[in-house]
Amino acid sequence: MATTSLPAIGSEGNLTRYLQEIRKFPMLTVDEEFTLAREWRDKEDVEAAHKMVTSHLRLVAKIAMGYRGYGLPVSELISEGNIGMMQAVKRFDPDKGFRLATYAMWWIRAAIQEYILHSWSLVKIGTTAAQKKLFFNLRRLKGQMQAIDDGDLSPEQVQKIATDLNVPEQDVVSMNRRLAAPDHSLNAPMRVDGEGEWQDWLVDDSESQETVLADQEESSKRSHLLANAMKGLNERERHILNERRLRDEPTTLEELSQHYNISRERVRQIEVRAFEKLQKAVRDAAIGSKLLNAPS
Numbered sequence: 001m002a003t004t005s006l007p008a009i010g011s012e013g014n015l016t017r018y019l020q021e022i023r024k025f026p027m028l029t030v031d032e033e034f035t036l037a038r039e040w041r042d043k044e045d046v047e048a049a050h051k052m053v054t055s056h057l058r059l060v061a062k063i064a065m066g067y068r069g070y071g072l073p074v075s076e077l078i079s080e081g082n083i084g085m086m087q088a089v090k091r092f093d094p095d096k097g098f099r100l101a102t103y104a105m106w107w108i109r110a111a112i113q114e115y116i117l118h119s120w121s122l123v124k125i126g127t128t129a130a131q132k133k134l135f136f137n138l139r140r141l142k143g144q145m146q147a148i149d150d151g152d153l154s155p156e157q158v159q160k161i162a163t164d165l166n167v168p169e170q171d172v173v174s175m176n177r178r179l180a181a182p183d184h185s186l187n188a189p190m191r192v193d194g195e196g197e198w199q200d201w202l203v204d205d206s207e208s209q210e211t212v213l214a215d216q217e218e219s220s221k222r223s224h225l226l227a228n229a230m231k232g233l234n235e236r237e238r239h240i241l242n243e244r245r246l247r248d249e250p251t252t253l254e255e256l257s258q259h260y261n262i263s264r265e266r267v268r269q270i271e272v273r274a275f276e277k278l279q280k281a282v283r284d285a286a287i288g289s290k291l292l293n294a295p296s
Contacts, residue, residue, distance in 0.1 A: 006054065006082060009075045018078075022057040030099070037094035052089045052100060053082070059101055060085050063108050069139050070116050077112050084111030097261045106251070129248040130167050134175050137165055142176075229281035236260065237274035244271045 009018040028036065028051070039048035064077040088104035113136060141161050142153070153161070153176055162169040230238055243251035253264040260267065 007057070009078055015074060018075075019061060022054070022061065025054040025057060028052070028055045033100055034094045037089075037092055037100065040089065041093065049086075049089050052092075053085055056085055056101060056104060057082065059105065060108055063105060064112060067112055067116060070119075072116060072119055077115070080111045080115040081108045084108040087111070096259055098258045102258065106255070110249075130165075131171070131175075132248055134165055134167050134171060138172070138175055141165075225282050225285050226278075228285060229278050232281050233274050233277060237270060237277070240267060240271050241274040241278065245275060 007018055007021045009015065033052065033055075036045075036048040036052050039045040040052065060081040061078055064074060064081045067077050068074055084107040085104055088100070088107035091107075092100055092103055113132070117132065117135070138161065141164060142157075145157055145160070153173070158169050158172050161172045165172075230241075233241065240256055243256060244253075253267050256267045257264045
Protein backbone atom coordinates (compact mmCIF):
# COMPACT_ATOMS: atom_id res chain seq x y z
CA MET A 1 0.00 0.00 0.00
CA ALA A 2 1.39 3.38 -0.93
CA THR A 3 1.77 5.48 2.18
CA THR A 4 1.22 9.11 3.08
CA SER A 5 3.44 10.40 5.88
CA LEU A 6 2.26 9.80 9.42
CA PRO A 7 3.11 11.90 12.49
CA ALA A 8 6.71 11.21 13.44
CA ILE A 9 7.65 9.70 16.79
CA GLY A 10 11.42 9.86 16.88
CA SER A 11 12.19 9.27 20.57
CA GLU A 12 10.72 8.83 24.02
CA GLY A 13 11.09 12.57 24.60
CA ASN A 14 8.71 13.25 21.72
CA LEU A 15 6.07 10.81 22.99
CA THR A 16 3.91 13.43 24.72
CA ARG A 17 3.96 15.67 21.66
CA TYR A 18 3.13 12.70 19.42
CA LEU A 19 0.15 11.69 21.58
CA GLN A 20 -1.13 15.25 21.46
CA GLU A 21 -0.70 15.38 17.71
CA ILE A 22 -2.61 12.17 16.95
CA ARG A 23 -5.57 13.40 18.99
CA LYS A 24 -6.13 15.99 16.29
CA PHE A 25 -7.20 13.33 13.79
CA PRO A 26 -11.00 12.92 13.90
CA MET A 27 -12.67 9.61 14.70
CA LEU A 28 -14.68 8.20 11.80
CA THR A 29 -18.39 7.46 11.85
CA VAL A 30 -19.60 4.10 10.57
CA ASP A 31 -20.67 5.64 7.26
CA GLU A 32 -17.42 7.58 6.83
CA GLU A 33 -15.35 4.48 7.52
CA PHE A 34 -17.40 2.40 5.09
CA THR A 35 -17.07 4.98 2.32
CA LEU A 36 -13.32 5.42 2.80
CA ALA A 37 -12.74 1.66 2.95
CA ARG A 38 -14.54 1.20 -0.36
CA GLU A 39 -12.58 4.05 -1.92
CA TRP A 40 -9.35 2.30 -0.98
CA ARG A 41 -10.49 -1.20 -1.91
CA ASP A 42 -12.08 -0.30 -5.25
CA LYS A 43 -9.97 2.67 -6.39
CA GLU A 44 -6.79 2.38 -4.29
CA ASP A 45 -7.37 5.93 -3.06
CA VAL A 46 -4.28 6.57 -0.91
CA GLU A 47 -5.86 9.56 0.78
CA ALA A 48 -8.79 7.40 1.92
CA ALA A 49 -6.39 4.80 3.33
CA HIS A 50 -4.43 7.55 5.09
CA LYS A 51 -7.57 8.86 6.79
CA MET A 52 -8.44 5.36 8.01
CA VAL A 53 -4.95 4.84 9.43
CA THR A 54 -4.66 8.23 11.14
CA SER A 55 -8.11 7.95 12.70
CA HIS A 56 -6.90 4.80 14.49
CA LEU A 57 -3.47 6.00 15.66
CA ARG A 58 -4.87 6.44 19.17
CA LEU A 59 -5.89 2.77 19.15
CA VAL A 60 -2.34 1.79 18.16
CA ALA A 61 -0.84 3.93 20.94
CA LYS A 62 -3.22 2.46 23.53
CA ILE A 63 -2.33 -1.11 22.56
CA ALA A 64 1.40 -0.33 22.45
CA MET A 65 1.26 1.13 25.97
CA GLY A 66 0.17 -2.29 27.21
CA TYR A 67 3.57 -3.71 26.19
CA ARG A 68 5.72 -1.19 28.07
CA GLY A 69 6.94 -3.83 30.54
CA TYR A 70 9.34 -5.48 28.09
CA GLY A 71 12.09 -2.86 28.34
CA LEU A 72 11.71 -1.55 24.79
CA PRO A 73 11.09 2.09 23.81
CA VAL A 74 7.39 2.88 23.56
CA SER A 75 8.14 4.92 20.44
CA GLU A 76 9.38 1.76 18.69
CA LEU A 77 6.38 -0.25 19.86
CA ILE A 78 4.05 2.40 18.47
CA SER A 79 5.95 2.49 15.18
CA GLU A 80 5.61 -1.28 14.80
CA GLY A 81 1.94 -1.07 15.73
CA ASN A 82 1.42 1.57 13.04
CA ILE A 83 2.83 -0.86 10.49
CA GLY A 84 0.30 -3.45 11.67
CA MET A 85 -2.43 -0.82 11.34
CA MET A 86 -1.48 -0.14 7.74
CA GLN A 87 -1.53 -3.86 6.99
CA ALA A 88 -5.02 -4.06 8.48
CA VAL A 89 -6.28 -1.20 6.30
CA LYS A 90 -4.75 -2.85 3.26
CA ARG A 91 -6.71 -6.07 3.87
CA PHE A 92 -9.92 -4.63 5.36
CA ASP A 93 -13.17 -5.51 3.59
CA PRO A 94 -15.99 -3.12 4.58
CA ASP A 95 -18.65 -5.46 3.22
CA LYS A 96 -18.00 -8.01 5.98
CA GLY A 97 -20.11 -5.94 8.37
CA PHE A 98 -17.71 -5.15 11.24
CA ARG A 99 -15.67 -2.09 12.22
CA LEU A 100 -12.07 -1.54 11.22
CA ALA A 101 -10.95 -1.25 14.86
CA THR A 102 -12.18 -4.78 15.61
CA TYR A 103 -10.24 -6.16 12.65
CA ALA A 104 -7.16 -3.97 13.10
CA MET A 105 -6.38 -4.70 16.75
CA TRP A 106 -5.21 -8.21 15.90
CA TRP A 107 -2.83 -6.93 13.21
CA ILE A 108 -1.52 -4.27 15.60
CA ARG A 109 -0.87 -6.76 18.42
CA ALA A 110 0.74 -9.26 16.04
CA ALA A 111 3.16 -6.62 14.70
CA ILE A 112 4.13 -5.45 18.19
CA GLN A 113 4.53 -8.95 19.61
CA GLU A 114 6.63 -10.06 16.65
CA TYR A 115 8.91 -7.04 17.18
CA ILE A 116 9.27 -7.79 20.90
CA LEU A 117 10.16 -11.43 20.28
CA HIS A 118 12.82 -10.49 17.74
CA SER A 119 14.23 -7.80 20.03
CA TRP A 120 14.66 -9.99 23.11
CA SER A 121 17.92 -11.84 22.55
CA LEU A 122 17.14 -14.21 25.42
CA VAL A 123 13.71 -15.14 24.15
CA LYS A 124 14.57 -16.27 20.67
CA ILE A 125 13.85 -19.77 21.92
CA GLY A 126 10.23 -18.68 22.25
CA THR A 127 9.15 -19.76 18.80
CA THR A 128 6.31 -22.07 19.78
CA ALA A 129 2.82 -20.88 20.62
CA ALA A 130 3.23 -22.08 24.22
CA GLN A 131 6.52 -20.22 24.67
CA LYS A 132 5.07 -17.02 23.22
CA LYS A 133 2.02 -17.34 25.44
CA LEU A 134 4.26 -17.83 28.48
CA PHE A 135 6.48 -14.89 27.52
CA PHE A 136 3.61 -12.44 27.08
CA ASN A 137 1.60 -13.54 30.14
CA LEU A 138 4.25 -14.25 32.78
CA ARG A 139 4.58 -10.64 33.95
CA ARG A 140 0.80 -10.21 34.16
CA LEU A 141 0.34 -13.34 36.27
CA LYS A 142 3.28 -12.42 38.52
CA GLY A 143 1.69 -9.02 39.04
CA GLN A 144 -1.59 -10.63 40.07
CA MET A 145 0.32 -12.72 42.60
CA GLN A 146 2.34 -9.67 43.70
CA ALA A 147 5.50 -11.62 42.88
CA ILE A 148 7.32 -8.49 41.79
CA ASP A 149 10.87 -9.35 42.82
CA ASP A 150 13.46 -10.75 40.41
CA GLY A 151 14.13 -13.92 42.38
CA ASP A 152 12.81 -17.40 41.76
CA LEU A 153 9.09 -18.01 42.11
CA SER A 154 7.79 -20.21 44.90
CA PRO A 155 6.73 -23.77 43.97
CA GLU A 156 3.10 -22.79 44.51
CA GLN A 157 3.42 -19.80 42.18
CA VAL A 158 5.17 -21.89 39.53
CA GLN A 159 2.46 -24.54 39.72
CA LYS A 160 -0.35 -21.99 39.39
CA ILE A 161 1.22 -20.22 36.40
CA ALA A 162 1.97 -23.53 34.68
CA THR A 163 -1.63 -24.64 35.22
CA ASP A 164 -3.13 -21.34 34.04
CA LEU A 165 -1.05 -21.29 30.85
CA ASN A 166 -0.97 -25.06 30.29
CA VAL A 167 2.83 -25.23 30.07
CA PRO A 168 5.43 -27.35 31.94
CA GLU A 169 6.54 -25.99 35.31
CA GLN A 170 10.18 -26.12 34.21
CA ASP A 171 9.34 -23.77 31.32
CA VAL A 172 7.92 -21.27 33.82
CA VAL A 173 11.06 -21.41 35.97
CA SER A 174 13.34 -21.12 32.95
CA MET A 175 11.46 -18.21 31.37
CA ASN A 176 11.28 -16.33 34.67
CA ARG A 177 15.05 -16.60 35.11
CA ARG A 178 15.69 -15.51 31.53
CA LEU A 179 13.49 -12.44 31.89
CA ALA A 180 15.09 -11.51 35.22
CA ALA A 181 18.72 -11.95 34.15
CA PRO A 182 20.57 -9.23 32.21
CA ASP A 183 22.24 -9.92 28.89
CA HIS A 184 26.00 -10.47 28.99
CA SER A 185 28.36 -9.85 26.13
CA LEU A 186 30.11 -12.92 24.77
CA ASN A 187 33.08 -10.68 24.03
CA ALA A 188 33.57 -9.87 27.71
CA PRO A 189 37.03 -10.96 28.96
CA MET A 190 37.15 -13.99 31.23
CA ARG A 191 40.20 -12.79 33.19
CA VAL A 192 41.33 -9.53 34.68
CA ASP A 193 44.27 -9.35 32.26
CA GLY A 194 41.80 -9.25 29.37
CA GLU A 195 42.95 -12.50 27.78
CA GLY A 196 40.32 -14.89 26.53
CA GLU A 197 36.63 -14.20 25.93
CA TRP A 198 33.53 -16.09 27.00
CA GLN A 199 32.72 -16.96 23.40
CA ASP A 200 35.97 -18.95 23.18
CA TRP A 201 34.43 -21.52 25.54
CA LEU A 202 31.14 -21.99 23.71
CA VAL A 203 30.55 -25.54 22.54
CA ASP A 204 29.39 -26.01 18.96
CA ASP A 205 26.29 -28.17 19.35
CA SER A 206 25.12 -27.61 15.79
CA GLU A 207 24.19 -30.60 13.65
CA SER A 208 26.38 -31.86 10.85
CA GLN A 209 25.94 -30.46 7.35
CA GLU A 210 24.56 -33.81 6.17
CA THR A 211 21.84 -33.76 8.84
CA VAL A 212 20.97 -30.14 8.13
CA LEU A 213 20.72 -30.83 4.39
CA ALA A 214 18.51 -33.89 4.95
CA ASP A 215 16.22 -31.92 7.26
CA GLN A 216 16.00 -29.09 4.74
CA GLU A 217 15.06 -31.50 1.96
CA GLU A 218 12.42 -33.16 4.13
CA SER A 219 11.02 -29.78 5.17
CA SER A 220 10.94 -28.66 1.54
CA LYS A 221 9.01 -31.78 0.54
CA ARG A 222 6.45 -31.26 3.30
CA SER A 223 6.05 -27.59 2.43
CA HIS A 224 5.54 -28.51 -1.22
CA LEU A 225 2.90 -31.10 -0.33
CA LEU A 226 1.10 -28.66 1.93
CA ALA A 227 1.18 -25.84 -0.62
CA ASN A 228 -0.26 -28.07 -3.34
CA ALA A 229 -2.92 -29.43 -1.00
CA MET A 230 -3.97 -25.91 0.01
CA LYS A 231 -4.71 -25.15 -3.65
CA GLY A 232 -7.58 -27.63 -3.46
CA LEU A 233 -9.40 -25.47 -0.91
CA ASN A 234 -11.50 -22.46 -1.74
CA GLU A 235 -10.48 -19.00 -0.51
CA ARG A 236 -12.65 -19.07 2.61
CA GLU A 237 -11.49 -22.56 3.59
CA ARG A 238 -7.83 -21.58 3.17
CA HIS A 239 -8.26 -18.44 5.25
CA ILE A 240 -10.12 -20.16 8.08
CA LEU A 241 -7.72 -23.11 8.15
CA ASN A 242 -4.72 -20.78 8.19
CA GLU A 243 -6.18 -18.66 11.00
CA ARG A 244 -7.25 -21.66 13.11
CA ARG A 245 -4.52 -24.28 12.48
CA LEU A 246 -1.42 -22.62 11.03
CA ARG A 247 -0.98 -19.54 13.23
CA ASP A 248 1.05 -19.60 16.45
CA GLU A 249 -1.86 -17.87 18.19
CA PRO A 250 -5.06 -19.13 16.50
CA THR A 251 -7.85 -16.70 15.73
CA THR A 252 -11.00 -17.45 17.75
CA LEU A 253 -14.21 -18.80 16.26
CA GLU A 254 -15.95 -15.63 17.42
CA GLU A 255 -13.56 -13.39 15.49
CA LEU A 256 -13.93 -15.42 12.31
CA SER A 257 -17.71 -15.58 12.68
CA GLN A 258 -17.75 -11.78 12.77
CA HIS A 259 -15.37 -11.61 9.83
CA TYR A 260 -17.62 -13.78 7.63
CA ASN A 261 -20.92 -12.84 9.28
CA ILE A 262 -21.75 -16.48 10.02
CA SER A 263 -22.18 -18.49 13.23
CA ARG A 264 -19.27 -19.86 15.23
CA GLU A 265 -20.55 -23.39 14.64
CA ARG A 266 -20.50 -22.79 10.90
CA VAL A 267 -16.88 -21.59 11.13
CA ARG A 268 -15.99 -24.73 13.10
CA GLN A 269 -17.64 -26.95 10.48
CA ILE A 270 -15.74 -25.24 7.66
CA GLU A 271 -12.48 -25.62 9.61
CA VAL A 272 -13.02 -29.36 10.20
CA ARG A 273 -14.05 -30.00 6.61
CA ALA A 274 -11.10 -28.04 5.23
CA PHE A 275 -8.66 -29.86 7.51
CA GLU A 276 -10.02 -33.25 6.44
CA LYS A 277 -9.71 -32.27 2.77
CA LEU A 278 -6.17 -31.09 3.40
CA GLN A 279 -5.18 -34.31 5.18
CA LYS A 280 -6.56 -36.44 2.35
CA ALA A 281 -4.82 -34.36 -0.33
CA VAL A 282 -1.45 -34.53 1.47
CA ARG A 283 -1.82 -38.27 2.13
CA ASP A 284 -2.77 -39.03 -1.49
CA ALA A 285 0.11 -36.91 -2.79
CA ALA A 286 2.61 -38.61 -0.47
CA ILE A 287 1.44 -42.07 -1.53
CA GLY A 288 1.62 -41.06 -5.20
CA SER A 289 5.15 -39.74 -4.72
CA LYS A 290 6.28 -43.01 -3.09
CA LEU A 291 4.79 -45.10 -5.92
CA LEU A 292 6.41 -42.87 -8.53
CA ASN A 293 9.82 -43.15 -6.90
CA ALA A 294 9.60 -46.87 -6.09
CA PRO A 295 12.14 -49.10 -7.90
CA SER A 296 10.67 -50.97 -10.86
